[in-house]
Amino acid sequence: MTETEMKEKRPLRIDDTGFGSVRILQDPETFCYGVDAVLLAGFAAARLKGRSRPSRLCDLGTGNGIVPLILSHKTHIGDMWGVEVQEEVWRLAVKNVELNDLEDRLHFLHANVRDIRTRPVECQSPAGQPVFPAELGGPGSFDAVTMNPPYTAAGSGLPAGNEARTIARHEVAGSLEDFLRAASALLKDKGHLFIVHRPSRLIDLCELCRRLRLEPGEIVFVSGKPMEKPNIVLMHCVRNGNRGLRILPEMHVREPDGSFSHEMLKLYERETPVRDAASAMRKDREGPPLRSENDIPAAGGKPGAEAECKDSVK
Structure with missing residues (x-):
């Protein structure tokens, strides 16, 4: 049996x-x-709801499509795209569209973010012509872009256990600059970019964003619990936006007693504080609380389903 056949089975x-x-x-x-x-x-x-309703959004490095899937529930955006370089993972994303009957709103493209370079002043193909996947509709055609790029710079860190994890974690199929160039090409003037990354790459993020006309406007640091060192940073940029950076209050995933924080409950549309997070989530068939920063806070067709994953890379 070939490796491809094994994967399919x-x-x-x-x-x-x-x-x-x-x-x-x-x-x-x-x-x-x-x-x-x-x-x-x-x-x-949260930020797109308070503005004139965006009509098009693209998620770069979409993986199995989780970000557009969540946004299909939280927003009314009618045309969402995801770009994924790994064929096997892209096929999962396509299946997830069918699973949720979202063919009219969600579309996924098998492509490398390096192929999305359309603004001639900023980047051209070796032949001197702009490069852009026709399926995405042309440069500057998106109101918003989201991205969860690989966190580890090329040549840094230990290799992951398999190719899928390596591509998701390390900048082997696309650097941070590649992702940001793609976002700049996709966005309309005053379009919105939302990024999740590691605080250790914050200087790289800010430097590259400003160079590519993606002006950082808001930053939120996220920690596992109060008083712990942040391990996630969220950034909101605007293409050709006004200068002026706001550092918003830090948020945390869990309280010291292990219950989900108010911010996480609000994100999951559950406003009532819960001390025993595991019991509360099981009532909704959503699994136990986080065990690490990469675990899924509420996912699983049965309690503890996310624990069966060997690694969470997105």
Whole structure:
């Protein structure tokens, strides 16, 4: 049996996301989404709701499509796209559209972010012509872009356990600059970019964003619990936006007693504080509380479903 045939026969798992009726197919052997993707979707949704309704959004490095799937529940955006370089993971995203009957709103493209370079002043192909996947509709055609790019710079860190994790974690198929160039090409003037990354890359983020006319406007640091060092940063940029950076109050995922924080409950549309997070989530068939920053806070068709994933890379 070939490697491809083995992958096709590998069992997939259907999980409830905890967002309305949205479900997701995941491969426990290679790819499960993490809390960073949930935070990114919530961060973007909260800011897009308060503005004139955006009509088009693109998620770069979409993985199995979790961010657009959550946004399909949290927003009324009618045309959402996801771009994914890994064919096997992209196929999962396409299946997730069908699973949730969202063919009229969600579309996924198998492509590398390096192929999305359309603004001639900023970047051209070797032949001197702009490069752009025709499916996405042309340069400057999106109101918003979200991205959860690989966190580890090329040549840094230890290699991951398999190719899927390596591509998701390390900048081997696209650097941070590649992702940001793609976002700049996709966005309309005054369009909105939402990023999740590691605080250790914050200087790189700010420097690259400003160079590519993506002006940082808001930053939120996220920690596991109060008083712990932040391990996630959320950033909101505007293409050709006004200068002026706001550092918003830090948020945390859990309280000292292990219950979900008010911010996380609000993100999951549950306003009442819960001391025993595990019991509360099980009532909604959403799994136990986080065990690490990469676990899924509320996912699973059965209690503890996310624990079966060997690694959560998004």
